Amino acid sequence: xxxxxxxxxxxxxxxxxxxxxxxxxxxxxxxxxxxxxxxxxxxxxxxxxxxxxxxxxxxxxxxxxxxxxxxxxxxxxxxxxxxxxxxxxxxxxxxxxxxxxxxxxxxxxxxxxxxxxxxxxxxxxxxxxxxxxxxxxxxxxxxxxxxxxxxxxxxxxxxxxxxxxxxxxxxxxxxxxxxxxxxxxxxxxxxxxxxxxxxxxxxxxxxxxxxxxxxxxxxxxxxxxxxxxxxxxxxx
Amino acid sequence: xxxxxxxxxxxxxxxxxxxxxxxxxxxxxxxxxxxxxxxxxxxxxxxxxxxxxxxxxxxxxxxxxxxxxxxxxxxxxxxxxxxxxxxxxxxxxxxxxxxxxxxxxxxxxxxxxxxxxxxxxxxxxxxxxxxxxxxxxxxxxxxxxxxxxxxxxxxxxxxxxxxxxxxxxxxxxxxxxxxxxxxxxxxxxxxxxxxxxxxxxxxxxxxxxxxxxxxxxxxxxxxxxxxxxxxxxxxx
Numbered sequence: 001x002x003x004x005x006x007x008x009x010x011x012x013x014x015x016x017x018x019x020x021x022x023x024x025x026x027x028x029x030x031x032x033x034x035x036x037x038x039x040x041x042x043x044x045x046x047x048x049x050x051x052x053x054x055x056x057x058x059x060x061x062x063x064x065x066x067x068x069x070x071x072x073x074x075x076x077x078x079x080x081x082x083x084x085x086x087x088x089x090x091x092x093x094x095x096x097x098x099x100x101x102x103x104x105x106x107x108x109x110x111x112x113x114x115x116x117x118x119x120x121x122x123x124x125x126x127x128x129x130x131x132x133x134x135x136x137x138x139x140x141x142x143x144x145x146x147x148x149x150x151x152x153x154x155x156x157x158x159x160x161x162x163x164x165x166x167x168x169x170x171x172x173x174x175x176x177x178x179x180x181x182x183x184x185x186x187x188x189x190x191x192x193x194x195x196x197x198x199x200x201x202x203x204x205x206x207x208x209x210x211x212x213x214x215x216x217x218x219x220x221x222x223x224x225x226x227x228x229x230x231x232x233x234x235x236x
Numbered sequence: 237x238x239x240x241x242x243x244x245x246x247x248x249x250x251x252x253x254x255x256x257x258x259x260x261x262x263x264x265x266x267x268x269x270x271x272x273x274x275x276x277x278x279x280x281x282x283x284x285x286x287x288x289x290x291x292x293x294x295x296x297x298x299x300x301x302x303x304x305x306x307x308x309x310x311x312x313x314x315x316x317x318x319x320x321x322x323x324x325x326x327x328x329x330x331x332x333x334x335x336x337x338x339x340x341x342x343x344x345x346x347x348x349x350x351x352x353x354x355x356x357x358x359x360x361x362x363x364x365x366x367x368x369x370x371x372x373x374x375x376x377x378x379x380x381x382x383x384x385x386x387x388x389x390x391x392x393x394x395x396x397x398x399x400x401x402x403x404x405x406x407x408x409x410x411x412x413x414x415x416x417x418x419x420x421x422x423x424x425x426x427x428x429x430x431x432x433x434x435x436x437x438x439x440x441x442x443x444x445x446x447x448x449x450x451x452x453x454x455x456x457x458x459x460x461x462x463x464x465x466x467x468x469x470x471x472x
Binding site: 006007008009010011012013014015018019022023024025026027031032033034035036037038039066067068069070099104105106107109110141143144172173174175176177179180183190191192193194195197198207209 | 242243244245246247248249250251254255258259260261262263267268269270271272273274275302303304305306335340341342343345346377379380408409410411412413415416419426427428429430431433434443445
């Protein structure tokens with residue numbers, strides 16, 4: 001995911017779009033591999049999106065798609081993908097139907113796409129999502145981003161992750177050996193260790209994940225056996 | 237800033253460290269230029285931090301500095317900077333004073349730093365912040381990251397940004413011409429335009445910033461003049 005927006009980097013707005021997408025993609029069984037938050041600058045958008053396009057299966061951008069001077073995401077992606085910016089007839093027709101009176105330059109900017117872009121239509125939305133190859137161009141406004149993602153989430157469904165959780169009352173230093181042993185026996189396990197400060201119930205939350213349900217269950221059983229006696233508060 | 241952590245990318249934990257640092261740096265007059273959120277993977281950490289080291293004045297990392305198998309930030313930074321990982325005598329001595337009984341391998345991992353690293357001491361903290369050239373290595377736990385940043389914030393103080401804000405009841409399409417005109421007359425102005433959905437008071441928040449107080453005030457006055465009559469709700 002590429003988050004485009006000076007307002008995020010300058011601390012004016014907290015980015016809620018990347019946490020939303022992280023959670024939604026995980027539910028779909030999709031691993032989010034990287035989030036880069038970058039300024040509203042043409043070259044940076046172009047270079048960053050190009051790199052993501054080459055490296056990942058799917059790329060999502062958020063932000064920079066409005067009608068004002070600082071909305072340069074479409075132009076940036078076109079630059080990065082070596083395409084011209086064109087006015088899309090279908091978007092223009094949609095704007096003409098929606099806007100009362102004459103379309104001004106700002107309205108018409110909203111009809112611009114990188115050449116060859118596809119529109120992903122959705123009946124619940126006034127405005128389709130623009131896709132360029134594997135790049136999905138989403139808006140920065142959280143309410144609209146969420147509606148757009150909801151409309152296309154079936155495109156990304158994959159095998160789900162299976163999760164088991166162990167809460168321990170011991171510090172990470174006291175359980176590190178058990179974790180290392182488990183990871184060495186289950187090299188494909190996604191094992192996370194997350195200390196929590198000031199929680200009366202537990203000190204460390206251990207998450208174990210795999211797309212193979214049996215594998216994560218065997219690893220879970222093994223780690224429960226390896227952890228020091230009395231260290232486990234509860235499991236999920 | 238480089239945020240290191242599978243827990244963020246998998247949606248288990250929302251990253252509060254980068255919004256915190258964005259806000260704090262802005263208050264200090266420092267422009268945060270980029271945030272990359274990456275997995276707990278050695279090569280990726282090394283490559284990303286190296287790129288940031290070369291490109292930016294200061295680099296902050298968060299996460300991956302505990303004693304467990306998934307804490308590979310120190311090793312990753314050492315790799316990226318072409319240095320060995322060594323055990324720092326001062327950190328080891330601190331751990332020996334703090335930990336009751338024998339230090340195990342997990343404890344000793346907490347004393348590891350990239351060779352040549354400096355320690356930034358602070359009396360309010362048990363553990364100093366590790367710096368490697370322009371890279372400040374911060375923990376993922378928000379409470380500790382905040383304390384560590386508070387202890388070193390004076391290192392980054394710069395000239396402050398001056399901010400003026402205009403709230404309009406008109407949509408971005410209706411005010412885009414005024415914004416474009418203002419930006420063309422004040423090319424160094426940082427002018428942001430942020431539409432808000434469902435707010436009864438206003439449709440768009442316009443932020444105007446510069447390190448030159450007089451410049452931002454002249455741009456503010458000019459934009460107020462250019463905006464359509466009746467479009468301004470209030471200013472700050």
